[in-house]
Amino acid sequence: MSPSTSAYAIREEPLGSVRHVRVVTIGAGASGLNMIRTLRNRLTNFEHVVYEKNPKVGGTWYENRYPGCKCDIPSHSYQFSWKPNPSWTSFFSPAEEIQQYLCRLCDEEKLDKSILTSHKVVRAEWDEEQGIWKLQVQNLVTNTIFDDYCHFLLDASGILNNWKWPDIEGLRSFTGELIHSADWPKHFEYAGKRVAVIGNGSSGIQIVPAIQPDVKQLVHFVRSPTWIVPLQLQTLAAGNAAPILSTIDMDGDKFSSSQIEKFKKDFSLYDRFVKTVEKESNTSFPIVIAGSDRASRAFAMITAYMKSELQNDKRLIDALVPKFPVGCRRLTPGVGYMPALKAGNVRVITDSITRVLPQGIQLKSGEVVKVDAIICATGFDVSFCPRFPLIGRNRNLQDIWTQQLPTAYMSCAIPDFPNYFTFLGPNAPIGHGSVLSITEHMAKYIVRIIQKCQSEGIKAVSPTNSAVRDFNTHINAFMPRTSWAGSCRSWFKNGKMDGPVTALHPGSRVHWFHMLERFRGEDFEYVYDSTNRFAYLGNGFSMREMAGANSTWYLDRPNKL
Template sequence: MMASSPFLGPKRPFVKTIIIGAGFSGLAMGCKLKAVAKSDDFVIYDQADGAGGTWWANKYPGCGVDIPAVLYSLSFAPNPSFSRLFPKQKEILQYFNDVADRFDVTRHFCFNIRWERAYWQDESSTWLVEMKDLTSGQAFQHECSVLISAVGGVSIPNIPKLQGMDGFEGDIVHTARWKDDLALKNKDVVVIGNGSSASQLIPTIIKDAKSVTQFIRTPQHYMKSQDRAVGSLWTLLFRFVPGLLRLIRAATFLYLETSHAQFNLTRYGAEMRAKSLQLSDLYVRMTAPVKYWGLLTPAHDLGCKRRVFDNDNYLECLNRDNIHLTDDPIIAIEPRSVLTNSGLSYPADTIVFATGFSLSQFDSLLVGRYGYTREMHRKTYGTVEAFKTVAMAGFPNFFYILGPHSGKGHTSTLYAAENFVDLILRVTKPIFEGKASSVEVKFAAEQRFHFEIQGALKNTVFTGLCNSWYIDGKTGKNWFIYPWNSLILWFSTHFGGGSDWTYNYNTRTKANGFHFGILSVSTTVTILLLGRILLALVGTNKT
């Protein structure tokens, strides 16, 4: 049964798969639909006017990645040509476009199209999706068998509403909506925010600006940079020595994975956090001026908020005469200045919001079986939720990539995205083979996963004890973090779990025609060895 759907506009021809989001998640899904599902019948919609997701949206000066590039890349498309350990936005976007072209995904992109709503049609086992062409303003319908949300959370800007903004005579810009022609030379610049974006932006503009005044709310934990150039010799070796780049990638993965234990509320985790905190405090005191130490020393536990990796020497630039750091709240914006709570006024030709992103990727109307909506589902669990981060009971053939609880605070987002793509392809295999028309996670399985993940989160620092975007502001629950290590993530997305799903098989197709697979002896031995290696690296967690 389909709820009433007052759709407007024409209907486009049926397509097997609709992917919403042309970032890395959508790209990975498109590449693997071709390679694994042997399906070329898909479209990737995005409301932006170009592909790349967050790397298309964020073009501010200094924008870059804070995960080593060897791991911030797709496993099936290693890149030997990155110029730095932590490359900047242009290189990441160029890599993205190269992969899209190489795997023939570029022609599947469709831009300036916004997803408005979608309704499940039980009688045909399809989704009817309403889209809006942002160029023409026209709405249209598109029907598909499989609907995938690859909408990320770091592309739609969060811009606070401040008194007097409409009367400001200069430029107001968000880091995720940077203007290419914005001139900051000899300008008084106000930067609001002190997360990763601000720490990358300020060192890049400080030499040209007349002054930079930075307003912060909550101090961050700053970690010393490990960035360096990748020399031409290494580039040649990566290109021509078989397996070297993959070996470095594996070593980087294991190295980053050793830091996962520090986020657990165990004695060993506390010891690791204490060491990291000591290094962070030492870095602040050796680099930043004494007058700012109080503004650079957080009261919250390390890891409660995302750490800032100082690859652009932000703390060093605080020693310059033309920068001022304050936590005096802004109460109003005047035509050429900002007014603070203490009564001070700071000159401003340009105001830059480095205030993060609007987490609106779960807001589009989604109506599943019997009129059950995504908002009803959210109320059922008290927060946004999905089984193994990818699926919801009551919403057949609908999947998230980087959905609720998919975030990793210590390693590559792309690693996580690829694992979730693999899980979706395993689950939908009977659909692409023509054996089934729909698949849906069982309610009991989703409910079990919800209690497991909420229980695991209680044993980590990722709780509501600090003001973090990890926390659902409506409920105080963490909606973002995946609390287990990356080996568990890989295992849980590649093996077992067949009984958690229910299929609507086509006529003459046996219900047991699809198997999630049995672990071979070699696979089991490999998993055990990897577990032993990880335990040796991180030590034993002691409560």
């Protein structure tokens, strides 16, 4: 008997036994809520807690409540596959309705049992010896901090909810009402006031037409051109979705009450409609392939549409219609936005802002524009940098991603940060369509990894540096094929005009789903809880022959691989 054999003891458990694990998720937005259900359905012998910094669930849909706020993804795609909602009132749902949907599914699925609201993770540090994340959590009601731990730390804090103020001199000196679109005061009254809206991203484009009829004057500061597209319902009606859309009773983009009742009673009709909308969403990727015929047609069509909506106003066309490729910035269906810019109480300013003064905004020309309120629709911090110290194997991810471009393995895992997974991390398909479908696929992918660790005696798992390096090399080689890499200021490139695309997947939405179907174990390194990686084989028996198990499962589906 060799020394190595004599030092090794058989684990007295059958093959397939799973060790107990504690899982902590950060955030109870869509990703966090879906993760609760996925873990419940797919794991055994585990405990799970979700820490949510807000007093309610919903994430970005709880936080964003500015006038006109709605999703630019069709409602029937912006839902979980396991929670169909035939009651959507419009083709593009307002924020309040999406928040109600998330709250309702939380109640109906009893997901709240796993959630602690008004709690924020403020520090996480990996303990190599114990194979756990040591956490510090702040109770935002009592303002106390307590310790916790987990074997797996899942970051579902999101990318578009860490809002930021614009870097403008004197911003805080303003004596009127200063508002960020992502922190809209509940009782803000803008009617009859002189209001400035800084920014023409998706939030600014929605706010302008929503408040324009009620304000005394609206001063809109536009820094960059942006693609504003026709309502997707119009393009769908002209394409392959036309046959089924022609049977749907709608007033504009609103579903009639009778149509909603039909959806509720006729699941076949509802299912066909959902799949048609989803399929059309999945066909948009060719538009962003640089130099393709479809990209050229889209450029010409949207340019003509914008010029028409702007009533051929040369000054507005020069300010708003891009010269860069379609998709370089996120496409926005700005319903009512361009007509609002032609209203008598609206002034569009393209001159740069020098500073903010107590009574208003000073332009580069020297003019001072006096306003009563300033709305900053200036977006979010999209650097992917964690909002708290996240210390892996002697490295803080905050430092790493401050000093170099953020990179991750398939957008979710990072070398030297074992058992840590993030949703919508670097180069996730966040601009490819509904993130609810996207987060479902990521949750299943993560659960498969946790299952492997539970059943194969793996204490710690993380991607290798070489795998992430190769993955990032592929990304950087692929992106010049797309309009995302075009010369425009975009949050896809962390607000830069040119540079690496850090926020999008190098391929289509379906491409990403396909990529995640199989866990590439060869790209990871493992730390086992035994000196022998095969200790999980145990005592020679299998859980599949225990009492109540189907020990002849292989006869049921002989052709399954």
